[in-house]
Amino acid sequence: MTDGSAYFRYWGKAKPVLDEAGAQWHLLPYHSLDVAAVGQVLLQQHTFLRKRLAASMGLSEVDAMQWCVFLLGIHDLGKFAESFQQLRPDLRQQFWPDTIIKKKNYSVRHDSLGEMLWQRFLKDEWLEQSPDCEDFLEDAIKYWLQPVFGHHGWPPDKHEPLKNHFTDFDQAAALAYFNDWRQLVSPDIECVVHAGADSDWVKQQAKVSWILAGLAVLCDWLGSNHTLFTYHDEQMVLPRYWQDVALPAAETAIMAAGLLPKPRVEHQNLQSLFPFIQDPTPLQAYCSTVPISAEPQLFILEDVTGAGKTEAALMLAQRLMEAGQAEGVYVGLPTMATANAMYERMTDAYLRFYAEGSQPSLILSHSARHLSEKFQESLLAAQRAEQNYADEENITAQCNRWLADNRKKALLADVGIGTIDQALLGVMPARHQSLRLLGLLNKVLILDEVHAYDAYTNQLLKTLVEFHAALGGSIILLSATLTQYQREALIAAFYGKKYAVKPYTDKTDYPLLTRVAKDLPLLEQPLQTRESVRRAVQVQFCHDEKAVLQTIQEAVELGKSVCWIRNTVVDARDAWQQLAGYEWIESGKLHLFHSRYALHDRLAIERQVLDYFGKQSTPEQRQGRVLIATQVVEQSLDLDFDVMISDLAPIDLLIQRAGRLQRHSRDALGKPLAHGQLDQRGTPTLTVFSPALTDEPQQDWYKQLFPKAHFVYPHTLVLWRTSQILARMQGWTMPEDARQLLEFVYDEADEGIPEALAGSTQKALGETHAKKDMGDALALKLALGYTVNSRAWDEEVKLATRLGDDTHTVYLACWQDGLLRPWVSDDRYCWDLSSVRVSCKQLEKVAAIKDVALVAALEFLRETEKLFDQYSVIVPLIREVSSESWYGSATDSSGHEVIVHYNEEIGLWLG
Numbered sequence: 001m002t003d004g005s006a007y008f009r010y011w012g013k014a015k016p017v018l019d020e021a022g023a024q025w026h027l028l029p030y031h032s033l034d035v036a037a038v039g040q041v042l043l044q045q046h047t048f049l050r051k052r053l054a055a056s057m058g059l060s061e062v063d064a065m066q067w068c069v070f071l072l073g074i075h076d077l078g079k080f081a082e083s084f085q086q087l088r089p090d091l092r093q094q095f096w097p098d099t100i101i102k103k104k105n106y107s108v109r110h111d112s113l114g115e116m117l118w119q120r121f122l123k124d125e126w127l128e129q130s131p132d133c134e135d136f137l138e139d140a141i142k143y144w145l146q147p148v149f150g151h152h153g154w155p156p157d158k159h160e161p162l163k164n165h166f167t168d169f170d171q172a173a174a175l176a177y178f179n180d181w182r183q184l185v186s187p188d189i190e191c192v193v194h195a196g197a198d199s200d201w202v203k204q205q206a207k208v209s210w211i212l213a214g215l216a217v218l219c220d221w222l223g224s225n226h227t228l229f230t231y232h233d234e235q236m237v238l239p240r241y242w243q244d245v246a247l248p249a250a251e252t253a254i255m256a257a258g259l260l261p262k263p264r265v266e267h268q269n270l271q272s273l274f275p276f277i278q279d280p281t282p283l284q285a286y287c288s289t290v291p292i293s294a295e296p297q298l299f300i301l302e303d304v305t306g307a308g309k310t311e312a313a314l315m316l317a318q319r320l321m322e323a324g325q326a327e328g329v330y331v332g333l334p335t336m337a338t339a340n341a342m343y344e345r346m347t348d349a350y351l352r353f354y355a356e357g358s359q360p361s362l363i364l365s366h367s368a369r370h371l372s373e374k375f376q377e378s379l380l381a382a383q384r385a386e387q388n389y390a391d392e393e394n395i396t397a398q399c400n401r402w403l404a405d406n407r408k409k410a411l412l413a414d415v416g417i418g419t420i421d422q423a424l425l426g427v428m429p430a431r432h433q434s435l436r437l438l439g440l441l442n443k444v445l446i447l448d449e450v451h452a453y454d455a456y457t458n459q460l461l462k463t464l465v466e467f468h469a470a471l472g473g474s475i476i477l478l479s480a481t482l483t484q485y486q487r488e489a490l491i492a493a494f495y496g497k498k499y500a501v502k503p504y505t506d507k508t509d510y511p512l513l514t515r516v517a518k519d520l521p522l523l524e525q526p527l528q529t530r531e532s533v534r535r536a537v538q539v540q541f542c543h544d545e546k547a548v549l550q551t552i553q554e555a556v557e558l559g560k561s562v563c564w565i566r567n568t569v570v571d572a573r574d575a576w577q578q579l580a581g582y583e584w585i586e587s588g589k590l591h592l593f594h595s596r597y598a599l600h601d602r603l604a605i606e607r608q609v610l611d612y613f614g615k616q617s618t619p620e621q622r623q624g625r626v627l628i629a630t631q632v633v634e635q636s637l638d639l640d641f642d643v644m645i646s647d648l649a650p651i652d653l654l655i656q657r658a659g660r661l662q663r664h665s666r667d668a669l670g671k672p673l674a675h676g677q678l679d680q681r682g683t684p685t686l687t688v689f690s691p692a693l694t695d696e697p698q699q700d701w702y703k704q705l706f707p708k709a710h711f712v713y714p715h716t717l718v719l720w721r722t723s724q725i726l727a728r729m730q731g732w733t734m735p736e737d738a739r740q741l742l743e744f745v746y747d748e749a750d751e752g753i754p755e756a757l758a759g760s761t762q763k764a765l766g767e768t769h770a771k772k773d774m775g776d777a778l779a780l781k782l783a784l785g786y787t788v789n790s791r792a793w794d795e796e797v798k799l800a801t802r803l804g805d806d807t808h809t810v811y812l813a814c815w816q817d818g819l820l821r822p823w824v825s826d827d828r829y830c831w832d833l834s835s836v837r838v839s840c841k842q843l844e845k846v847a848a849i850k851d852v853a854l855v856a857a858l859e860f861l862r863e864t865e866k867l868f869d870q871y872s873v874i875v876p877l878i879r880e881v882s883s884e885s886w887y888g889s890a891t892d893s894s895g896h897e898v899i900v901h902y903n904e905e906i907g908l909w910l911g
Contacts, residue, residue, distance in 0.1 A: 006169070007177035008235045009095035010080055013226065014088050023231035025091060028079050029177055030232050030241055035223035036073035036185075037246035039215065041254050043068060048261055048327050048442045052472050053215075056208045058201050063191045068212070070187040071148045072219055077122070078113030078149070080174040081165040104165055112156040113165055114149040120162045121171050122178055140196050143205035147213030147786040151220045153431035154793035155213075155786055184238055206785030207470055213786040214438025218412075222253045229253070258400030261327035261442065262358040262414055268318050273352050274311050282528040286513060287312040290525070292323045295517055296469050298494040299476045300487060303511035304735050305659045306533035310342070310448070313476045317444040318353055325474050327442040328360075329353075330411055332420035334449045336366045337606075337636040343417040350415045361400045365410035365418030368599075368832065408432045408796075411439025420447055420461070421801040427463045427780050430796035434786065437467065444474050449635070451479045451486060451652065455768045456803040458486075459775025462493035467782055469494045469518075481510065481652070481738045483746050491516050496782070510738045529735050532676065537658050538685040538731040541723075543692045545578075548645055551687055552626060553584055560642035561613055561622040561670070564689075565629055565657050567647045567709035569594045573906060576628040586624060594630040597907040598812055600824040600833035604904075606637070613639045615663075619670040633660060640664045642681060647706065648690040649713060651722040651745045655732070658686045686731075693727050699756045715764035717757045721745045771803060806840045808873060812902055813861070814886065815876040820857040823877075823902075831867050836908050840893060843910065846875055847889040847897055875900055 012031030015024050043050045043065045054064035078084065083104040085092045108116070149156050162171070195201045223229060229249050232241070254260065270280055270288050277284065283303050299316055301309050310331075317329045331346075333339045343364045354360040403413045410416055411423070412435070423445065426436035445468050453461060468475055477490060489499040494516050505514065509526035516522055542548045548564065555562045566572040576592040579585060591612070593605050609629075612621050615638055622642070633639055634656050640663040646654060662684040665673040673679070691697075691705045702719050703710040713719060725744050726732075732741060753761055778799070781789070812823040812834045823834035849855050854876055862868045877886035877900070885903040890910075892898050898910045 005235055006173040007080070007180075010085060010173065011088060011091050011095075012076060012079055013224070013231065014091060015231070023233040025088075025233050026226070026229075026231040027233060027235075028076065029181075029238060030236075030246070031223065031229075032073050032076050032177075032181070033238065033242050033246045034229045034249065035075055035219045036069050037242065037250035038219040038222045038253055039072040040065065040069045041247065041250040042215075042219065042259065045254060045260055052441060053208075053211055055472065056204070056211060058195050058204060059191055063188050066185060066187045067144070067192070068215065070182065070185045071144055071212070072216060073181045073185065074114070074178060075148045075151050075216055075220060076110065076114065077117050077174055077178070078110035078115075080117070080170045080177075081110065081113045082167050082170055083107070083165040084110045084113065085170075099169075106165075108158045108160055108165060109152070111149050111152050112158040115146065115156040116159055116162055117166065117171070117174060118145055118149070119159075121166075122175060125175055125178075140192070140202045140205045143209040143785045144212055147209045147434065148216045150213060150786065151216040153217060153434075154429070155788045157788045157793070180238055184242065203783070206783055209786035210434060210437055210467070210782070211441065211471065213434035214436075214441075217432055217435045218259075218438060222257060223250070225253060228256070257402045258361055259403075259412060262360040263355040264321055264327075264353060265355055266322055268322075268352065270311070270315050273315060273318060274349060277308070277311060281308045281312070281530045281533075283511060283513065284308045284312045284315065286525060286527060287315045288319075290316075290513070290515065290523075292316075292319045292325075293517055293520055294323050294325070295519060296325065296472055297474045298465070298469065298491065298514075298516040299474075300482070300490065300512075300514040300516075301476065301478050302481055302513075303527065304529055304533050304738070305480055305656075307511065307529055309478045310345075313446045313478055314349070316476055317446060320444050320474050321353070326444045328414040328416075328444075329446060330416040330418070330423060330440060330443045331446045331448065332418060332423045334420060334452050335636055336368055336419060338448070339364065339366050339418050341636055346415065346417055354414070360414035361403055362415045362417070363403055363410045363413035365407055365416050365422045367407070369407075369418075408435050409439075411436050411443075413439075416443070420453075420457075423447075424457070424460045424464055424801045425796050425799070427460060427467050428778060428796075428799050428801070429780060429793040430799050431793065433780070433796075437471070440468060440473060441471055444476060446476045446478070448478045449480070450477045450490070451482050452635075454803060455771035456775040457801060458489075459772050460779055460801060462489060463775075463779040463782075465490060465493040466496055467780075470496060470782055480655070481742050483742050484508070485746075485748070487514065491522075494518075508739050510735045534734065536683060536731065536733040537661065538683050539726045539729075540685055540687050541693065541727065542645070542687055542689050545575075545689075548687070548689050549579070549582075551643070551645060552579070553582070555643040556585060556624045556626060559619075559623045559670075561617075561624075562626045562643045562645070563613070563629060563633065563639070563641040563660065564626070564645040565631070565633060565647065567630070567649060567706060567712050569596050569630055569907075570708050570909075571647070571706070572628050572630050573909060576906075579626065579628065585626060589625045591625070591627045592629075592906065593627060593632055594907060595632055596836055596838070596909075597904075598823050598834050598836050598902070600827070601904045601907070603833075609633075609639065610637065613641060615640060616672065617670075622670050633657075638663070640666070642670065643685075643687070645687040645689055647709060648688055648702070648719055648723060650715075650718050651725070651741050654686065654688065654722065654726075655734075655738075655741070658684070661686055688723070688726065690723050693723055695754075697754055697756060699760055701757075714767070715761070717753060717761045717764070718745055720754070720757065721747075774803070807837045808840050809835045810838045810843060810908075811835050811868075811872065811874045812886075812908075813874050813876050815854055815857070815878055818853060818857075820854070820861060820876060831865065838908065842892055843873070843875075843890045843898060843900065844893045845873055845891055847891050849876070877902055 007029050008027055010028040011025040012028035013026035050061050050065060054061040057064045083106040086103060087106060146155050270277055270284055283301060301312060303309055320326055331342055333342055346362060350362050403409050407422060423440065426433050426440060450461065465475055487505060488503055491504045492499040504522055505524055507524035507526060511527040511529050513525040513527060542551060552562050564575060566575055572592065572594050579590055593609055597605065609627060612625055613627065634653060639660045641661055644661040646657050662679055662681055665677050665679045667673060667680045691701050697720050702716045722745050725741060811831055813820050814823060822830040824830050827833055858874060875888045875890055877888045879886055885901055888900045890898050890900050901911060902908050
């Protein structure tokens with residue numbers, strides 16, 4: 001029934017509504033060639049990607065490119081199915097007017113239909129033509145085809161009888177196209193038959209599949225741009241369309257996307273990259289000279305806060321790029337705040353990695369990046385540069401808009417700054433994860449504060465290290481300190497192994513640089529630290545709130561600035577309310593800061609806190625001022641307090657918190673001193689609010705004093721050991737005591753555990769192992785290749801990169817005078833700025849509303865605001881009489897009604 005042009009009777013793209021302008025549909029073979037053309041042009045021009053892909057495939061660059069182009073040209077074979085073609089019955093009938101077509105249900109997506117067609121029809125046809133290829137086709141090409149067919153973001157996951165979807169003439173048309181396309185591209189079968197004789201080569205193709213998956217997604221996205229690849233509905237032989245239409249359009253698409261690496265500046269040194277560094281730290285100096293080999297490497301940099309780890313890591317990254325190991329950098333940080341701060345630091349510095357005028361792209365990658373003014377400015381700068389290249393000298397950070405319009409594309413930029421979560425999604429069964437891996441392929445991966453994650457996220461982190469190393473990437477990990485176990489596990493992940501009993505390392509020095517390469521001896525280099533960041537901290541204990549309040553009062557009366565870090569929001573709010581009743585704190589000098597504010601208010605408080613307690617704060621601003629805060633001040637904020645009290649927390653967190661105690665040099669009155677001058681406020685003293693010290697703690701030793709914080713830090717042994725070693729040492733000196741403190745507190749040996757804590761310790765360890773198992777179960781498996789393998793693939797928003805209490809976004813809306821408006825109404829991103837994260841257990845949904853007008857207003861809001869869907873939690877608030885607070889009604893996860901209160905000073909609380 002078919003002839004040589006049968007495959008021209010199938011549409012691949014079509015306008016949703018017919019109009020008069022131009023072709024109304026794009027024929028299926030043409031779209032297939034568009035995508036293949038993008039692949040060919042990309043691999044021709046992206047030398048790094050072509051070389052990395054060829055090395056992974058174990059083929060020559062020419063053969064690897066030919067095979068990739070061929071595979072991309074058959075990515076949409078599933079669209080030959082009648083069930084797909086009937087999505088446009090008018091076109092199906094137009095193409096086959098003399099055929100009686102029976103309606104087939106489109107129950108399987110065309111990506112899975114393509115694999116079905118290959119497995120049950122086309123593979124046998126090819127085997128008949130190439131009988132010597134049977135083993136190769138069965139074992140290796142499945143690793144190539146699954147990612148190509150799975151170009152919509154996850155592997156083909158359904159199979160049904162072929163006849164349910166394809167007619168005989170559909171199969172014949174697909175075969176005719178397959179043969180004509182193969183003849184046009186002519187992939188060399190002999191080279192893969194020869195390579196496939198090696199069983200190790202076949203296994204290696206499982207790793208290749210992860211690269212091919214990202215390449216297929218990227219090329220399909222670009223090849224689907226109907227502005228660049230205009231619709232063609234008239235028959236044209238494939239060679240002519242390929243040469244005259246597809247390839248020229250692909251050239252334009254690749255150039256417009258900004259995907260090609262930018263030329264680098266060679267032979268940089270630390271001062272040329274960072275002119276502000278006049279006196280390098282020992283770590284920075286060593287990173288400028290440590291031998292770099294031409295193979296994937298793992299560097300672990302451990303040094304105290306303020307030792308310049310970030311600049312040292314970027315120096316290493318530049319040297320790895322110069323050695324041909326990468327074309328760019330991605331820096332993954334623990335929080336959005338730290339990512340924003342790093343982005344601002346990099347907006348000028350990143351240009352020094354690249355040749356002048358090359359216009360590299362810098363991108364911020366996290367879920368709230370649209371709220372960053374610096375990032376929005378970079379997009380405007382890039383737009384100006386596109387319009388007028390004469391403006392180049394006025395541009396610092398800039399980002400190609402195509403790369404910036406979707407976080408999934410963000411890692412494709414030359415330099416990326418974001419949260420670690422964006423990279424972790426690359427090794428989870430999230431839709432389009434392969435695009436993230438592809439973006440990381442040509443980058444040095446820098447991950448900061450790698451000690452800061454729980455067992456679940458840490459397992460995903462180790463999987464990311466394994467994937468990146470296996471695909472040829474180099475990694476730099478930064479930490480204030482790691483335990484020996486953590487360091488060993490990360491090294492094992494780089495080697496592609498699980499941590500074994502036999503250790504890789506033997507050094508306990510601190511600071512320490514560790515370098516790992518698969519074919520080189522492991523290097524452990526002890527380092528000195530800069531004298532200006534060497535510091536001693538004394539520790540004293542308080543065992544009841546009265547003593548804490550007395551400490552705060554004494555400090556306030558001496559005109560000092562004070563911070564009390566509490567372990568829960570409720571405890572912070574209670575302490576703030578209690579202190580608000582004392583006359584010895586001047587009006588306006590008591591502040592509260594925690595995580596449960598609307599984003600606008602949180603940002604405003606953060607700015608205020610930085611003004612009062614930041615590096616440039618004056619004695620007048622600081623005098624007698626008190627901040628009650630939660631863990632929000634532990635990281636990212638450059639704060640400096642004269643006096644600090646902290647609720648008892650694990651030792652590494654106390655060290656982190658103490659980093660905000662007398663952080664910058666000041667005189668006795670609190671006036672900032674010049675760089676290099678010694679602080680004149682005396683030895684910093686951290687006051688720890690703790691249960692009474694005892695050698696025989698009871699099971700509820702911590703819980704009795706901190707009933708709410710017990711759920712935040714349930715591992716009582718870690719807390720008790722923290723109190724024990726601090727009481728014995730009465731403080732610490734950094735960096736000398738770092739290892740001793742961490743190894744004592746986190747020692748997993750059974751010796752020395754108080755009898756009453758044995759049960760809770762086993763429970764905590766069990767929960768840790770359970771989290772690790774959860775992370776391992778969810779993480780993708782490199783050796784299995786890009787395949788479903790019974791894992792449930794889903795959208796990224798439904799996959800957690802971190803565990804903890806399940807929280808969701810709650811939007812605060814003010815109901816007043818018959819109008820429903822966001823808490824912050826005078827901003828472009830008003831609803832984002834009116835949002836707050838709340839535990840799903842405590843606040844699950846809005847309570848039933850009786851006010852008919854309010855119900856109508858809510859329905860109208862959901863219909864008109866694109867941000868909202870039926871699941872969005874919008875809480876209407878009503879102004880309390882004679883009060884600055886607002887209130888509303890909701891229900892918790894048990895269905896019980898809770899009253900929601902909100903005040904811009906106190907934040908959100910439930911009562």
